[in-house]
Amino acid sequence: xxxxxxxxxxxxxxxxxxxxTFRGEGGLWxxxxxxxxxxxxxxxxxxxxxxxxxxxxRRIISKAEPNRAHLLLVELEQRLENFFIITQNxxxxxxxxxxxxxxxxxxxxxxxxxxxxxxxxxxxxxPLKEIPPRCRYxxxxxxxxxxxxGESLPEDALTKSFELSxxxxxxxxxxTSGMVYPAGYLPFIAKQRGAKIVEINPERTAISDIADIVIxxxxxxxxxxxxxxxxxx
Ligand code: OAD
Numbered sequence: 271x272x273x274x275x276x277x278x279x280x281x282x283x284x285x286x287x288x289x290x291t292f293r294g295e296g297g298l299w300x301x302x303x304x305x306x307x308x309x310x311x312x313x314x315x316x317x318x319x320x321x322x323x324x325x326x327x328r329r330i331i332s333k334a335e336p337n338r339a340h341l342l343l344v345e346l347e348q349r350l351e352n353f354f355i356i357t358q359n360x361x362x363x364x365x366x367x368x369x370x371x372x373x374x375x376x377x378x379x380x381x382x383x384x385x386x387x388x389x390x391x392x393x394x395x396x397p398l399k400e401i402p403p404r405c406r407y408x409x410x411x412x413x414x415x416x417x418x419x420g421e422s423l424p425e426d427a428l429t430k431s432f433e434l435s436x437x438x439x440x441x442x443x444x445x446t447s448g449m450v451y452p453a454g455y456l457p458f459i460a461k462q463r464g465a466k467i468v469e470i471n472p473e474r475t476a477i478s479d480i481a482d483i484v485i486x487x488x489x490x491x492x493x494x495x496x497x498x499x500x501x502x503x
Contacts (some may be wrong), residue, residue, distance in 0.1 A: 272351050272352040273352060273439050274352045274353075274354075274434065274437050274438040275346070275350050275352065275353045275354075275438060275439070275440045275441075275442075276353070276354055276355075276356060276375045276434055276438040276440070276441045276442065276460070276465075277343060277346075277354075277355045277356070277441075277442040277443075277444055278355075278356045278357075278358075278441065278442070278443050278444070278446060278453065278457060279343075279354075279356070279357045279358065279359060279364070279444045279445055279446065279458055280357075280358045280359065280369060280444070280445045280446025280447065280448075280453075281358070281359060281445060281446070282339075282444065282445020282446060282471060282472075282488075282489055283284075283339050283340065283359070283363075283444050283445035283489045284334065284337075284340075284359055284361055284363055284445075285445065285488070285489070286337040286338075286339065286488060286489060286490055287334040287335060287337045287361075287363060288330065288333070289331060289334050289361055289363075290293075290330070291445075292447075293447050293449065294428075294447070294473065299489050300456060302323065302356075304419055305419070306319070307319070307320055307323050308320075308418045308419055309418050309419050309420055310418055310420065310421060312418075313418070317402040317411060317413075318401055318402055318437065319391065320402075320415075321398070321401045321402040321403065322401060323485070324379065324414050325396070325397055325398050325401060326390060327379060328379055328396045328397075328398075328434075329396050329397055329458060330382070331361045331362075331379060332394075332396045334361065334363065335363075335366075336363045336364075336366050336367035337489070337490055337491035338490040338493075338494065339444065339445075339490045339492075339493045340363050340364055340366075340367035340369070341367050341368075342490075342493045342494065342497060342503070343355055343364065343367070343369055343493075344367050344368040344369050344467060344502070346497070347369055347370065347371060348502075353371065353441055354371045354372075354373060354434055355369055355371065355372045355373065356373045356375060356431045356434070356435075356453070356456065357372060357373070357374055357375065357376075358375050358376050358446060358450065358453045359374075359376070360374070360376055360377055360378050360379040360414075360416045361368070361379060362378055362379070362380055364433060368431075373427050373430055373431055373434075374424075374427060375417070375423055375424070375427050375428065375431060375453050376416055376417040376423070376453075377414070377415045377416035377417050377424070378416070379414060379416060380392050380393065380394055381393070381413065381414070381415035381416075382403065382412040382413065382414060382415055382465065383413055383414075383415045384405035384407065384408060384410045384411070384412055385410055385411045385412070385413060386408050386409075386410025386411065387405060387407055387408040387410055388405050388407060389405060389406075390415055391406070391409070393412070423452065428452065431453075431454070431456055435456040435457075435459040435460045435463075435465075436459055436463050437463070437465075437466050438460055439465055440465060440466050440468065441456075441457055441460040441461075441465045441466070441467050441468070442468045442470065442493075442496075443457050443468065443469045443470070443471070443477050443481070444469075444470045444471070444489050444493065445470070445471060445489050446471070446475070446477075447475050447476065448476035448477040449475075449476060452478060454477070457477050457480060457481075458477075458480060461480045466480045466482045466483070467480055467482050467483075468481065468482065468484075468485070468496060469481040469483070469484045469485065470482045470485045470489055470492035470493055470496065471485075471486070471489065471492075472486055472487060472488055473486075483496070
């Protein structure tokens with residue numbers, strides 16, 4: 271079987287593109303309360319406020335470009351036969367950079383789902399003309415097609431991520447605090463099955479203790495260093 275390589279990415283990989291992370295300095299969860307903005311209960315109570323927050327984030331993300339770290343992962347996909355990205359990010363920057371094999375564990379901020387007819391589709395309008403936005407098919411209330419706290423992850427994405435983690439030989443963990451599960455488990459599963467774990471993160475995280483190689487740098491510099499050393503990039 272072909273050797274399998276994986277990267278798990280989190281908000282930190284998009285930080286150098288100007289998108290705020292959730293935890294740590296300047297993190298969104300310092301300024302906002304997740305239970306008021308990122309739970310089904312919060313949305314049921316006040317869809318307008320939740321959508322205003324998503325509209326603000328969508329505007330930031332619409333102006334962001336992939337950075338060198340996203341682009342290096344595209345190159346890695348082109349050079350390695352069997353390389354996948356598992357991302358917790360909803361910004362779509364891996365795909366914008368050109369990566370094809372991307373598994374989105376927490377959904378995508380450009381997708382919406384209708385609470386009435388269940389239609390799911392892409393909606394790129396920024397800023398939104400109407401908040402909360404309405405379904406183009408039935409006029410029902412739309413929600414962002416992202417995973418909120420207390421919700422299950424998309425089953426296909428999760429199953430595939432577990433399977434890949436069990437079978438990979440090298441697992442790059444880039445820009446995630448590892449605080450949110452089940453994504454945070456994936457490096458532990460890989461480690462248990464004998465994979466080498468490489469962490470690229472300026473800060474210590476929940477994953478640092480099991481990492482075989484730790485690169486305490488931002489994603490762009492850290493990935494450049496690692497790839498130059500290990501793969502002669
Ligand atoms: P966090 O905000 O929890 O963690 C971001 C990580 O990126 C931290 O460990 C930082 O040290 C690191 N970091 C910051 N700048 C960096 C840089 N330039 N290069 C590399 N690393 C950098 O973000 P996630 O781990 O992605 O979920 O958070 C996981 C989930 O929690 C998110 O998907 C979101 C959030 O609540 C949902 O909304 C369901």
